[in-house]
Amino acid sequence: MLTLNRRAVVALGLAAALSSAAPVMAQSDYPNKPITLVVSYAAGGGTDAIARLFAARLEQALGGRVIVENRPGAAANIGTEVVAGAEPDGYTLLIGNQGPMVVNPHLFDLPADPAEALDPIAMIADAALVVVVGPKLPVPTLGELVDAAKAQQLVFGSAGNASASHLASVLFGQTAGIDIRHVPYQGAGPAVNDLVGGHIDFMVTTIPSVIGLVQDGTLTALAVTGSARFAQLPDVPTAQEAGVDGYTASAWYGLLGPKGLPEDVRQRLANATAEVLSDPAFTDKLANDGGVPSTLVGADFAAYMAQERARWGEVVAAAGISVE
Amino acid sequence: MFDVFANLGLGFTVALTLKNIGLCFLGCLIGTLVGVLPGVGPVATIAILLPVTLSLDPTGALIMLAGIYYGAQYGGSTTAILVNIPGEATAVVTALDGHQMARNGQGGLALGLAAIGSFIAGTVATIVIAAVGVPMTRFGLLFGPAEYFSLMIMGLVLAVVLAHGSILKAVSMIAVGVLLSCIGADMETGRERMTFDLPMLHDGIEFVVIAMGVFGFAEIFKNLADPEKRDVVRGAIGRLWPAWRELKENLAPMLRGTALGSILGVLPGNGAILGPFASYAVEKRLSKTPERFGKGMPAAVAGPESANNAGAQTSFIPLLTLGLPPNAVMALMVGAMMIQGIVPGPQVIERNPELFWGLIASMWIGNLMLVIINLPLIGLWVKLLQIPYRLLFPGIVVFCCIGLFSISNDPAQVIMAAVFGLVGYTLFKLGFEAAPLALGFVLGDLLEQKLRQALIISNGDPSTFVRSPLSAALLLVGLVALVMAVLPAIRRSRDEVFVENT
Amino acid sequence: MSDQASPPSARFPWSQDGLAGLALVAFGAVMFWAGLELPFVTKSGGVGSGLLPRLLAGLVVLLGIAQLVLAHRRPGEGTGSWPLARFLPVFVGVVAFALTIRGAAIGPLAIPPLGMAVAAPLAIIGSGLAAKEARIGELVVFAVLLTAFCVGVFRYGLGLSIPVAPWLIGF
Structure with a gap:
């Protein structure tokens, strides 16, 4: 079965089509x-x-x-x-x-x-994902985000129900012991848009969806959710470093x-x-x-x-x- | 203002290299092709071509991908006019009067007006992007879920204006459209809604499936059911090019459409789809012969087509100034930039000025190329319609089948569109129009999303829709438009009982 | 625009408007029933997944009733004939495409994946038979040429992963 001529291939194909289970x-x-x-x-x-x-x-x-x-x-x-x-x-x-x-x-x-x-x-x-805040809640650290969430229920956006972004946010809430409200969007794009527009408080989202806005200062990255820092955002601590113990998501x-x-x-x-x-x-x-x-x-x-x-x-x- | 021209000058030196012109041309050509083919949209095409563009430099790659996008917008209008299949929501409006013009033997005129209107819109929109891109982004950011919801309500009111028959039937079709958009997994809980346990309905109905069914297949069914009428219509073929007088008549609609499209284009989440509808409504309102709308009115093609193209262009603004993608194609462009190592965001304009301005300049060049590509093609398209119908429609059918299958490699979508074809034929026999249904369907999806997002954010407080001044203003405009649309009908209804005679 | 030159007027509810009203009521009622179990409000008091669907389904029923009332007050024209048989072949052709392009199992009948090479001609010839002036020979030649064109454009030109002829060339 090393070399097959064309006709044999055709015949084999036909045979495979006729008998639906070809041998493995x-x-x-x-x-x-x-x-x-x-x-x-x-x-x-x-x-x-x-x-x-x-x-x-x-x-x-x-x-x-x-x-x-x-x-x-x-x-x-x-x-x-x-x-x-x-x-x-x-x-x-x-x-x-x-x-x-x-x-x-x-x-x-x-x-x-x-x-x-x-x-x-x-x-x-x-x-890894990144925790970001926008103009509606301009806190500089993850600890202050947690404090703010304890004072008043915060609203977070996600890329959709049960998306990585949604689950990572929920895990964040559970780990930090805060109660947060979920707004599902269809994809990260529209959610980030509303974060920049000041309509929602924070997001846990993929790095590419916000890195430009973070580097520019429009949004503030509070922590990355990986076990190590991200090369292109060297100043952003991991969640562990920022004081939310045991929080990783990717x-x-x-x-x-x-x-x-x-x-x-x-x-x-x-x-x-x-x-x-x-x-x-x-x-x-x-x-x-x-x-x-x-x-x-x-x-x-x-x-x-x-x-x-x-x-x-x-x-x-x-x-x-x-x-x- | 001087800066703008200096910057555009830089852009043109980048965009006018032989290689970039070639890539722009290639993009426009591929875009026109996929736009003309029903069902194959720019999103899938750009996704498939993404790895190929990696061998290009970032500017060249983006110029080509952008060319595919607006080429597809334009090509989609061609199909809408010629065979009444709107491949995207924005082309529904074009199909209304455009296809009627084609049936009246004015297909060449419709295509010509669409091409010239698009070019004018593209030229204006390019200048708008260069001059006021940044302030326009801020305007777009004002639209949170509450404002967006109110905008959608206004849009649904505009949909009533689209109808040329009974207002009651138009409202019914909008409601049915919104209801159909609710089918599928719930956005918040993922729970299945009204899917009748059919797997093909789990993710909701694709717009293309409805459009090809109630427009494309239903049109074929109608023609086959009543062949005599079709042949009469297909007899005459008019002039291929618009005359100077026709151009002059349609210049104002084109400019108004451009303005509407440019503004609505910057809105996040497909706000651009409202542009053509708004333009149609405005033109019908301003027209001395509103009764000709829906029966092949040139202004009803020129205005919405300009709005469509202007919106397609200005939807680049949030991408270029903030790195925020307002629609799926722009999200892909973000992906393309990321992979090329360019971080989309506010800093692109400073870090990569040649890319930023080169892309903008290439938009104008791309629009010029679309005219160059498409004006000669008009003759070809119109000739295509002269293929005997007994061969033309099986051809349309097979292109539709392949396009439908390719949406998600799922044969069930093909069958669903065929069923919608029967639905479309039934609607026609019962005197319903398909356009309000299609608009209700597209806007309905956004309507519910935004309603629920707004209420989650406000923690259940419905006053959020009137506390925002922008939202309140939009609701007011919608209310006024509704009263203006319905009042004459109600007044007339005393003697005519709700039905405009058609 | 009416289909026939002058369809005979019909008695309520068999006029165009009457049937339109009936259709709306029926559709609204079915959708209302389908959405019956969806909650109006969420656990946390927000808009539930059933709110909009049920409100709209109710609205459609009401609009249908309004349409029926109008139709009752004003006798209208009928809907004319429904020559479904004239375009049935198109429907069959499209369904044949769907069933053969990647294979299907309908009860005991298993259709292997046949790809565009079979599905496209089926759709073209099947639907082409609907035309009164259809000529079989011409249609077959047209189907072969157009299928080759489609394979070239969609599979090779655009790179879509649509099957061509799995039984012959493996994809």
């Missing part, structure tokens, strides 16, 4: 046809941008076509379902992020549990496949991902977008997801966030 076998010549990289969001979002940059570089690393396919819908659960139901041959992969991978299992009755139906290949990037992206990937294919993909993540041409763009390349692979990535899932499950339960 170890493929030393992987990849020998285009790989579909499923993105659970519509074209044009943040995850989509990362996926497209990643796919373009992954093509070089694998030496084959990688086609991004947007399968949005049902709070990003459609993408999970599609990949979980695909043949585990390495030709259908998923860009997973924490929403559908570790938060949604707490919110929805999912037909495919990502922890069981998917094989984690490698984590791609981790992007948005992450990873590469996953359907459960049961052949070991050689999984290894090949993990190596290719590592190659992409060691290329400054890719990581520079990632850094510009607020992301830090990850080194978690396979079982370590799975363990990280399990830990995140437990953590956000507590946040969701304590805040009473639900869709029913």
Whole structure:
């Protein structure tokens, strides 16, 4: 099965079309046809941008076509379902992020549990969030934000219900012991707009959505939610440093496949991902977008997801966030 | 004022390099293509091309992506006029009279007026951005959820004016449109609303699906149900170019449309969609022959098209001055800038003046190119309509199917649009108009979001809508417009019972 | 604009306006029912997910009743004929496209993913049959050419991930 003539390929294709379950076998010549990289969001979002940059570089690393396919819908659960139901041959992969991978299992009755139906290949990037205030509440430190919130209930905006921005804010409230009011927006853009316009008090949002306004002084960044400071905002402390103990939150992206990937294919993909993540041409763009390349692979990535899932499950339960 | 010209001079030295002109042309061309193709919007196109543009320098990349955006705006109008399929909310208004003109054999005139109006609007909007971009941003920031809600109420009142038949039916269609926009996951709790357990309704209905259904497919159904009428209409093909007299007549609507579009364009969250509707309402109000609106009135194309293009242009203002994206395309532009290592925000103008002014200058060049690309194409488009209808409509159908599928790679969207086609045909048979439905649908979504956001912020206090002077003023304007729209109808209703004879 | 030259007038409620009123009442009632379980207010007293839907559904019903009252007072014209069969092939063509483009399972019948290569000609030929003056040969040639054009533009030109012919070339 090393070389096939055209007619054989056609015949094989027809056979595969007729018998819907083609056998999965170890493929030393992987990849020998285009790989579909499923993105659970519509074209044009943040995850989509990362996926497209990643796919373009992954093509070089694998030496084959990688086609991004947007399968949005049902709070990003459609993408999970599609990949979980695909043949585990390495030709259908998923860009997973924490929403559908570790938060949604707490919110929805999912037909495919990502922890069981998917094989984690490698984590791609981790992007910390930032706590920002605008002209409505011009406090200089995170401690004063907490004090202000204790004096009067504050209003925060988020990129949407159960978004990373929403959950990170809720976790902030829980950790700091303050009661805050949530205003959901459709995406970070409109929410930041209302923060700048002085209509809401604060936000916990992705770094790229506000970094320009922070550098300019229009908004004040009080803390980053990662475990380390962010290179382009060196003066902004971590939440830990700013006095809110144990508060970390980040948005992450990873590469996953359907459960049961052949070991050689999984290894090949993990190596290719590592190659992409060691290329400054890719990581520079990632850094510009607020992301830090990850080194978690396979079982370590799975363990990280399990830990995140437990953590956000507590946040969701304590805040009473639900869709029913 | 002198500064503005010095800065624009810098911009033109950047934008007029051979490479940047080439990229601008390429962007406009791709944009026109995706705009003409129903269902394939600029958002998906720009997202797909994003990795490709990384090999370019930031200025060149942004010039090309911007070209795709306004090229698509323009191309969308072409489809709206020729085959009555508005690809975006802003083109709904263009489709109203534009398609009627095409049916009357004035398709060339409609396309010509749209092109020239867009160019004039683009020229004015470029100067507006350069001269008063920063103060306009501050104006945009005044619109919080409460003000925005009031603006949407005003917009819904304008939608009544769009109708040319029964006011009662128009109001009904707006209400139905708003109601349809409520379908899908709730914004605050994620709970499913009125989805009848259909997975395809979980995320709500896409505007394109409704537009292609009640406009595109329904139009085909109507034509097939009544072939004699279609053939009569398709007989004559008029002049391809507007005459000098027609241009002069439509200059005032174009300028008024430009003004409205420029102002509404800076509003966050798609405020630009109100521009064409407001322009239509104003023109109908000012016209000596309001009864011709809806039946192929040139001013009803020239004004809204100018507003559309001006708004598309000034929606760059919040992006350029604050790094705030007012719509999905601008959010993508932010992404493109970030990836290129340029931090969008107030400091771009100082740190990257050549990018800032180059992009602005390229907008004007892009508008000129759109005219250059599109005026010769008018002849081609009109000829396209001469393809025998028995082949033309299957072609339209397949383009629609592919476009619908590509929205989210979901075949269910295709079926849903076909069902909306049947709905559209039924509405037509029952004497309802589709335009107020479409407007109610787009505005309804924003209306509810803003209502709920405003009330969360005010902690449930509804007086927030009148305590803000801007919000109160907008509500007042809406009320006055409503009275003006409904009063004549009520007066007439004593003898005619609520129905304007059409 | 009326469809026929002069549709015969119809008795209430079968006139155009009467049917319009009935349609509004029916739609409003269905939506009201569908939104029945949605809360009017949220736990914290804000606007609930059911407030606007139910208010609007009620409004639509009221508008429908107003329309019925008007139709009752003034006998109007009918809606003319409904020649659905004339455009039914278009509907079928579109549905055929949707079912074949990426495959579907309807009960026991499983349609494999056939891609644009099959779905586009189905849509073109299927809907083309609706035209009275349809010629099958011409339509087939047109379908082949247009499908090739669409594959070129959408898949290769615009880079959309729409399937071309998974059974033949794997994507």
